[in-house]
Amino acid sequence: MRNRQFATGALALGVILFVDVLRVWLPGIITIFGQAASTPAELMGAFALAWFVLALAAPVLVGRLGAGPVTVTAGVVLAVARLALTAAPGGRIQLWLATAGLLAGLVWLSATATTTARPVPGLALGLAANAAGHALLDTQDLVWRGGWAGWLGSVALVALYLTALASRTATPHGSDPPGAPTGPAATAGSGDVASPYASGRAAGAGGVRAWLLAGPALLLAGMLALSPALARTGTSYLVSGDGVAGSPLWGLVPLPVAVAGFLLAALTRPAGGPARAVGPVALLAGAVLFALDRGDLLVPAMLLAAVGLGACLALAGAGTLDRPGEAGDDRRRGYAAAVGMLVFALGAVGYYSAYDLGYPNAAVPVSVALLVAVVAGTTRPASRTAGRPVPVRTAVALTALALLTPVVADGVPVASNRGGPPERLTVVAYNVRMGFGLDGRFDLSGLAGIVSRQRPDVVLLSEVDRGWLLNGGHDTLDLLADRLDMPYVFAPAADPVWGDAVLSRWPMTGPRTLPLPAVGAPTGAQALAVTLDLGDGVRTAVVSTHLQPPPGEGPVVQARAVADFAVGYAAGRPLVVGGDLNTEPGDEAFGEFTRVGLVDALAAARPLGTSPADDPRNQIDHVFVSPGLTAAGAVAPRGTASDHLPVAVTVTLPPR
Structure with a gap:
């Protein structure tokens, strides 16, 4: 025995x-x-x-x-x-x-x-x-x-x-x-x-x-x-x-x-x-x-x-x-x-x-x-x-x-908006590759460090994994949100545990997701829209997406769908759209966003390569804003915690 x-x-x-x-x-x-x-x-x-x-x-x-x-x-x-x-x-x-x-x-x-x-x-x-x-x-x-x-x-x-x-x-x-x-x-x-x-x-x-x-x-x-x-x-x-x-x-x-x-x-x-x-x-x-x-x-x-x-x-x-x-x-x-x-x-x-x-x-x-x-x-x-x-x-x-397994009650820390809305928002868009860096290690500290140094108010994440066994079974989103001390909203793309997210220091309301047509792309895609409640009735719409181009083509169909969806969701309110768009400035898919009146928030800093992270020669991660917003200080901070670099920009809100 x-x-x-x-x-x-x-x-x-x-x-x-x-x-x-x-x-x-x-x-x-x-x-x-x-x-x-x-x-x-x-x-x-x-x-x-x-x-x-x-x-x-x-x-x-x-x-x-x-x-x-x-x-x-x-x-x-x-x-x-x-x-x-x-x-x-x-x-x-x-x-x-x-x-x-x-x-x-x-x-x-x-x-x-x-x-x-x-x-x-x-x-x-x-x-x-x-x-x-x-x-x-x-x-x-x-x-x-x-x-x-x-x-x-x-x-x-x-x-x-x-x-x-x-x-x-x-x-x-x-x-x-x-x-x-x-x-x-x-x-x-x-x-x-x-x-x-x-x-x-x-x-x-x-x-x-x-x-x-x-x-x-x-x-x-x-x-x-x-x-x-x-x-x-x-x-x-x-x-x-x-x-x-x-x-x-x-x-x-x-x-x-x-x-x-x-x-x-x-x-x-x-x-x-x-x-x-x-x-x-x-x-x-x-x-x-x-x-x-x-x-x-x-x-x-x-x-x-x-x-x-x-x-x-x-x-x-x-x-x-x-x-x-x-x-x-x-x-x-x-x-x-x-x-x-x-x-x-x-x-x-x-x-x-x-x-x-x-x-x-x-x-x-x-x-x-x-x-x-x-x-x-x-x-x-x-x-x-x-x-x-x-x-x-x-x-x-x-x-x-x-x-005895811990029953974690996740808090939802948000900034107080009792003092009125802020004058500006710092936005970061980042394809985090399921949390794995260029060296193949699961690098939460690297991801959290490069994002937190930008002191963001809003973070738009792409390639977020929340439990794929092939990636180790981690909830990358919750782990990263804990380190950034920011609540999140997540929307599925490929399946319920893989997609895109928005993290914000301000309360988020009215989340909506739009599944995008695959048009031959291997992985599913979507557009996630939320509304930031900044206080005193001031609200800003934010859309996070990750476009998936079909083989040998640009993501034109998906870009058009996201642009129309974002403008319709904002309904005249200030709007920020960002993520890994897999398109370069001047491409047809890029033009779909400017077609609906959005402005390239990173234009002043171009060329601004973001991929691959160790030799950033491709400009495929972007932030667009509505005409009433003023963008400044655009950067793509260097790091190898993902195969992409993040892009960060500070957006000044319209005067009240």
Whole structure:
């Protein structure tokens, strides 16, 4: 029993380290291997998938060298790579360190599978603890935090994992030798969380199916079911409604509920009879709601998916072997783990590459959820349908742990307008590339620093990511808003967690979003309009947008739509329009804004290059104002916290 507990702990801690590495490696595909959207999506996808295909050889390696040496070696490499990433300077070094950690993690997982027939407790605890830890860190990983706190947390996590790994391998046969009993006699009086798998028969088939679902479960947990960033984004939509999201009042409230539901469903003996279908149906329902691309459905989608995913893992792990004692179960489990992680890679790459290749991606989470549901729902249940569930003390402890996840009540600090409206506003427009700098590091400090030095009143952000797994699952907008101490309004473009935002020191009212025609562009686009209430009845309209040009053309159609929308929304009030417009002064798309009477606020400072950030030769980030406003002091401050430079300008309001 003691060895099984060490095995569960080692698997859970290993999952946490592995997900940490994935959160560095996945965005590295775009920000380091891919170069400013010039690297073909097919090439990036091939690079990503190649490592998962290579890991299919892991069971062969185990067969030749033995499970123990392979597990320990791969586990140590995973731990070292994870620790090294804390010190990585970015660039190619970071990418290859993360790739080494990825491959080591894949081999470790497959090797662990060969000696572990009951993986669900370790997998479930690892996924839940990782989600809770990410929430405690406010969705910013220890890897990116640096400083003594980042190092202390990283060293402690690695030390715990290596201790558990060493303890697990200190006794012969690991945790679950093939053919080991899994019935009540194996767990009686132990309080072991593996009790849902009580059966007098070998657990080979159940183990194979559970390991096959490890990769899909990791994908669905990170994309949907256990994502702290998605929880916060979902609550922010519930605050604002009308297709836009505001600074949330309830922060991460859905996450502890999702984590608790997931744990209890995963670690409790699954029901028999027709009730077995509840988990698969709940998972599919959550995936379908998520695929509808509606912000107000994110919270119910997350909660349904969390409980459904936990129940499906429990079903898959509770299966029995049709031919007990059959040789080869260990290798089949190893291949199942490797194939499951290949499903993870195909799902992750397939979902996000749709924005480059132009096919609909809503079917990806639904298809993966359907796979999980079918594998879990068709698992042959153990011969004994009755059995002891997880002990009450264990269930209570796990639920309490989940509920300790902080419920952040985000404040909405705004400047007082009781003294009357200001005479001028400083506006900053910035394409933040999901928070990743030119070196491929998640650089919130760099972004916040370059913006705050301009002392802005209004900030218009493009390429804002609020939870994409491919970018690490961060809520970049909320993290940046906290550092700038400014509330925000967010509008979706590609999907509910990727789009544009307005941050303001003054109260914002009347938000509206206009989806823009795609006209062949790979990523969706929109225009977000808000009204600044400056006091004494003075109001100024602000529009944030990010135009997406179709291949080989300018964004003329979108520019015309934004210009007309902005002028109509302002209805004669002072107006500011800005963002990454992907057009140069003098281009036809640029002329659409001047056609409606708007003035180039950066004209006096031209030429004013903004892209790429390390060699700004393209003038594609702009601010336009209505004729009654006077612009001065336009700059594009240098920095490499994004692949664009921000533009800043001070606008003097008309006299009252």
